[in-house]
Amino acid sequence: MKNVLIIYAHPIEHKSRINRQLIAAVERMDGVTVSNLYEKYPDFFIDIKAEQELLLTHDVIVWHHPFYWYSAPALLKEWFDLVLEHGFAYGREGKALKGKWAMNSITTGGRESTYQAEGMNQYPIKNFLLPFEQSAKLCQMNYLSPFVVFGSHLLSEINIEQEVKKYWALIKNLRDNRFDVNFLQSEQHENGLCWNQNNLIT
Template sequence: MKKVLIIYAHPTEHKSRVNKHLVGALSDVRNVTVNNLYERYPDFYIDVKYEQGLLLKHDVIIWHHPFYWYSAPSLLKEWFDLVLEHGFAYGREGNALEGKIALNCITTGGSESTYETGGLNRFRVSDFLLPFDQSANLCKMKYLEPFVIHGVHLLSDKEIMEYTTKYRTLIDSLAK
């Protein structure tokens, strides 16, 4: 079985209905590690060697976060800047992540129709995630389509549970 690492970054998790359910549903899944960055690094001082060690031990990396201003929360950006360093993740000697699978799991406040060409946000979610795609590519990882949940503020409890089940199914399939 493959090992799955969820790099979870939500600065206001206490306000989140959806992300708490998604992450909570993984607590009993074998070979899944949830690395809660805001819990681990409230001071933003990232332990680079620890984080790199986690990456080395896992086969699938999921960047799980709410969609903040068309990107990720600041601590996840800091994680990218520090952890995926030259000589480790990319460059002539940087092959540590080669062949690993990567993807985003994101939640948005806007409906799916707002993330279409010509919609309110003018672009598709996948367009906004191109820096993640390119980062994975630079690190010689295989980037998969993101798992996206739109309009989280309007979801019923039943819909949240349906998405939670879909996420758990995705994680199970990636771990095979």
């Protein structure tokens, strides 16, 4: 069994339709820790040592957030800037995260069709997540395909329930080490297929 750490950043959680439900579905699962950054650090003063301790005691790190301005809410960026220190996360002596698994879990306002060459956003979602992917790689972590819920404003309650079930299954599979590493290194993975489309192991 792996310990899963979900680093959750949502600045206006009381208005959330979807992320709140995704998080609620997994926060009481054995082996899963949800670290709610905006709840812990409303003033942005991150406890660096405490955050590094959390990383050390978990095997899978999930950056979970609504997609804001083609990236993450500001406090998650602050977390990257302060917590992933040289000598801890990267650099000659920085091996604390080596071999751990990392992924993004995001919700977007834009529909999937907008994240294509012909769409309004022009590029696939995977391109916008490159800073996360490359940061994980710099820290010698294995980066997994993201979990993405597109077009979140258009989803009915039933659609949301389906996404919540997929997310629950994904986190459980990660915890139970039931994911297909070969798939993650395959061409399909390189094409940016998302966990919530075809490759959930149920």
